Amino acid sequence: xxxxxxxxxVDPELAEAVADVLSRYAPGGVACQQNxxxxxxxxWQPDGPLEQLVTVRAYLPVEPDIDLKRQKIEEALWHLxxxxxxxxxxxxxxxxxxxxxxWKEHFQVTHVGRRxxxxxxxxxxxxxxxxxIDKIMIELDPGQAFGTGLHPTTQMCLxxxxxxxxxxxxxxxxxxxxxxxxIAAARLGAGQVxxxxxxxxxxxxxxxxxxxxxxSQVVTxxxxxxxxxxxxxxxxxxxxxxAKGPLWAGPANFxxxxxxxxxxxxxxxxxxxLAQVVAPGGVIVLAGLIDTQExxxxxxxxxxxxxxxxxxxxKDWVGLVCCR
Numbered sequence: 621x622x623x624x625x626x627x628x629x630v631d632p633e634l635a636e637a638v639a640d641v642l643s644r645y646a647p648g649g650v651a652c653q654q655n656x657x658x659x660x661x662x663x664w665q666p667d668g669p670l671e672q673l674v675t676v677r678a679y680l681p682v683e684p685d686i687d688l689k690r691q692k693i694e695e696a697l698w699h700l701x702x703x704x705x706x707x708x709x710x711x712x713x714x715x716x717x718x719x720x721x722x723w724k725e726h727f728q729v730t731h732v733g734r735r736x737x738x739x740x741x742x743x744x745x746x747x748x749x750x751x752x753i754d755k756i757m758i759e760l761d762p763g764q765a766f767g768t769g770l771h772p773t774t775q776m777c778l779x780x781x782x783x784x785x786x787x788x789x790x791x792x793x794x795x796x797x798x799x800x801x802x803i804a805a806a807r808l809g810a811g812q813v814x815x816x817x818x819x820x821x822x823x824x825x826x827x828x829x830x831x832x833x834x835x836s837q838v839v840t841x842x843x844x845x846x847x848x849x850x851x852x853x854x855x856x857x858x859x860x861x862x863a864k865g866p867l868w869a870g871p872a873n874f875x876x877x878x879x880x881x882x883x884x885x886x887x888x889x890x891x892x893x894l895a896q897v898v899a900p901g902g903v904i905v906l907a908g909l910i911d912t913q914e915x916x917x918x919x920x921x922x923x924x925x926x927x928x929x930x931x932x933x934x935k936d937w938v939g940l941v942c943c944r
Contacts, residue, residue, distance in 0.1 A: 622682040626693060628709040629673040633935050636771040638676045638706065641696045645689045646678035651727050679714065731755075733778045736804060741832060756807045759832050760798060761825070773880050773907035776932040776939030777801050780905040781808055781878075783930070784941060789875035792816070792897060794846065794889070799826030799839070801878050806835035810876070813839045814854060814869045816846075846892055875902040883909035887920045895924035898944040903929075907939040914938050 626646075630638050639650040680689055690711065697709060729745045730738045737752070739745045741761040747753045781801070785791070787809035793802040794816050802815035815830070817823050820843055827841040842854055854869040874897050879886055886894075886906055898904050904926065909917050911933070918928065921942055932939035 623679045623714045625714045627677040632674050635674040642678035650678045772934035772937040791876045792874040793878045795881045796826045799829045802839045803833050806838040815841045871896045872899045875899045877904040880907040883913035890920040910936045
């Protein structure tokens, strides 16, 4: 079988939005690459200066409907480009023997925030200094799920975790994707983490990544919704708590909540009772919004009785750290 490679270079803040479009048609997943400047192949260095653009690649099997899929991709990217300009995608045919690991070549070790190193599961990594030794390494294989540590919203959530999470706290990661934030919370000392997503593909990827990082005793991955949390549908079944009986995920149960989702969805979640899952004195991190959407989100969280205690911004993207 032959494969159609789709690739384009975009600003880092657009990488996951473009990946979202391509993932609808790419069964093998989507890869985002941000190489060090003027370095390629074996010369790539994770600590080198990064390019300003991210290359997003996906591979589609060449089947009878490939022309229709290509047309749909071009149309979806055109609509996305009406929000912020993006270049035309490049298409080329790749042989079967080249495809299997082709996308993995473009996902490298990445340093994020003050304390994290994100390592693809198929890459080797050796700390180069004492500061590297002290960092927290997360091994990740995102597959078709989202969250590589590259997007500004993910980076802001990681920064908020570094600053505000306290050891032993119960964490909710709503819309977990690849599970990167849930794993990061566990590695920072969270007591229990419920990682929730609507997409079964994301749930499978998040569970595999949690297993690979040996955080499954802390991270419980489920497919579900906020409404199911409010209805006490989930038990955080951790070995350390079984002797004390089941620990249910429900209203006012979480001291730290992560919501890295689009602004429209965040507002809808507040209408559904999102603030109810935050424990008194707890923290909720809202990301996925751009600066022009900030007022509407602030109005929603204010109505819910939350107060902004920190504002983060990377280009047009905004992250809000709030308390109840």
